[in-house]
Amino acid sequence: MQFELDPHAPVYIAGHRGLVGSAIWRRLDAAGFTQLIGASSSELDLRDRAATFAFLRDHRPSVVIDAAARVGGILANRDHPTEFLSDNLRIQVNLMDAALEVRTPRLLFLGSSCIYPKYADQPIRESSLLTGELEPTNDAYAIAKIAGLLQVQAIRRQYGLRWISAMPTNLYGPHDNFDPKTSHVLPALIRRFHEAKVNGVPEVVLWGSGTPRREFLHVDDLADACVHLLEQYDAPEPINVGVGADVTIRELAELVARVVGYTGALSNDLSKPDGTPRKLLDVSRLQALGWKPSISLEDGVAATYAWYQEHVA
Numbered sequence: 001m002q003f004e005l006d007p008h009a010p011v012y013i014a015g016h017r018g019l020v021g022s023a024i025w026r027r028l029d030a031a032g033f034t035q036l037i038g039a040s041s042s043e044l045d046l047r048d049r050a051a052t053f054a055f056l057r058d059h060r061p062s063v064v065i066d067a068a069a070r071v072g073g074i075l076a077n078r079d080h081p082t083e084f085l086s087d088n089l090r091i092q093v094n095l096m097d098a099a100l101e102v103r104t105p106r107l108l109f110l111g112s113s114c115i116y117p118k119y120a121d122q123p124i125r126e127s128s129l130l131t132g133e134l135e136p137t138n139d140a141y142a143i144a145k146i147a148g149l150l151q152v153q154a155i156r157r158q159y160g161l162r163w164i165s166a167m168p169t170n171l172y173g174p175h176d177n178f179d180p181k182t183s184h185v186l187p188a189l190i191r192r193f194h195e196a197k198v199n200g201v202p203e204v205v206l207w208g209s210g211t212p213r214r215e216f217l218h219v220d221d222l223a224d225a226c227v228h229l230l231e232q233y234d235a236p237e238p239i240n241v242g243v244g245a246d247v248t249i250r251e252l253a254e255l256v257a258r259v260v261g262y263t264g265a266l267s268n269d270l271s272k273p274d275g276t277p278r279k280l281l282d283v284s285r286l287q288a289l290g291w292k293p294s295i296s297l298e299d300g301v302a303a304t305y306a307w308y309q310e311h312v313a
């Protein structure tokens with residue numbers, strides 16, 4: 001182990017109420033971490049530079065995990081590039097500038113698989129970064145994320161702080177965003193099929209052609225991978241986090257319909273964008289560090305649907 005994480009040292013999880021932040025909180029809480037720090041966006045708006053600096057000066061965390069961002073699915077990204085660029089740049093720049101000022105020893109920045117070129121060779125290696133054009137529906141978000149991983153690399157090089165960046169694939173699980181317009185595909189389909197079943201709707205419409213392929217990692221696996229990286233990884237290159245397998249959107253829809261118990265028809269709304277045709281991550285570097293996922297897509301979707309029924313439906 002390269003870094004022994006002290007369970008009694010202050011650990012700040014930015015975005016601790018979100019899909020990823022709450023999973024990391026659960027994972028560290030279960031491991032006996034006693035000084036987890038979080039602040040909602042109404043308590044601390046990370047776009048407010050002065051408030052962010054004051055918060056980091058007050059808490060002086062030993063570890064910062066950046067799971068705070070403006071996040072959304074393909075339509076939210078396509079229709080709001082201004083906010084996806086501006087909010088995410090400000091959140092991460094303020095957080096990392098403030099963490100630098102108090103010399104936070106260890107920081108994990110979370111990017112996304114959408115930073116890679118639209119037509120990158122599959123599976124996508126970290127080295128393909130900036131070798132081709134981005135997917136237009138989320139280029140603003142991707143540029144913000146690329147700026148974030150570059151800021152980590154710059155601070156490592158100039159100040160010697162051992163910060164790292166992880167690039168997760170599409171995530172899902174408890175505390176996801178299930179809003180029909182702004183969410184990602186998997187939670188949107190859970191909600192859509194559930195409501196169609198309950199209301200006896202004969203057909204569910206998928207956005208796009210259903211032919212794009214996506215890789216899905218349960219957020220509890222991601223949280224476990226983040227802790228593993230904080231303990232084992234210390235290099236400037238971003239590191240991919242995924243399962244190493246993908247499905248078509250149509251196959252995902254059929255899986256979700258089966259789990260939900262929906263037996264109606266599926267059709268396609270071709271007026272909606274497909275986005276990147278495929279973004280399967282090469283996870284060989286993560287596997288070489290000794291980590292692999294444990295939650296299958298079928299089990300993960302079933303558990304997420306159960307959570308949805310209890311907390312959202």
Ligand SMILES: NC(=O)C1=CN([C@@H]2O[C@H](COP(=O)(O)OP(=O)(O)OC[C@H]3O[C@@H](n4cnc5c(N)ncnc54)[C@H](OP(=O)(O)O)[C@@H]3O)[C@@H](O)[C@H]2O)C=CC1
Pocket residue numbers: 014015016017018019020021039040041042044045046047066067068069070071091110111112113167168169170171172175176177184
């Ligand atoms: N979901 C996915 O499929 C993927 C996500 N990621 C990355 O993981 C990270 C977390 O994403 P995810 O958990 O899905 O997103 P969520 O939307 O579920 O959570 C985002 C969190 O960020 C916080 N936040 C947003 N804006 C601000 C702000 N201005 N000030 C302070 N906090 C803010 C929110 O706080 P509050 O709840 O208090 O408003 C929320 O807790 C992001 O960096 C994202 O890019 C990467 C790959 C895939």
Ligand SMILES: C[C@H]1O[C@H](OP(=O)(O)OP(=O)(O)OC[C@H]2O[C@@H](n3cnc4c(=O)[nH]c(N)nc43)[C@H](O)[C@@H]2O)[C@@H](O)[C@@H](O)C1=O
Pocket residue numbers: 071072073074075077112113114137138141169170171182183184185186188189205206207208209212214249272273274275276
């Ligand atoms: C994690 C990654 O996630 C985003 O990229 P994305 O993977 O393309 O996002 P998505 O999950 O919204 O769509 C995946 C596919 O699914 C299809 N699709 C069908 N039916 C629905 C549907 O009902 N909702 C949605 N959202 N998509 C649908 C949709 O048309 C597309 O072909 C980035 O913006 C960015 O946030 C990012 O980094």
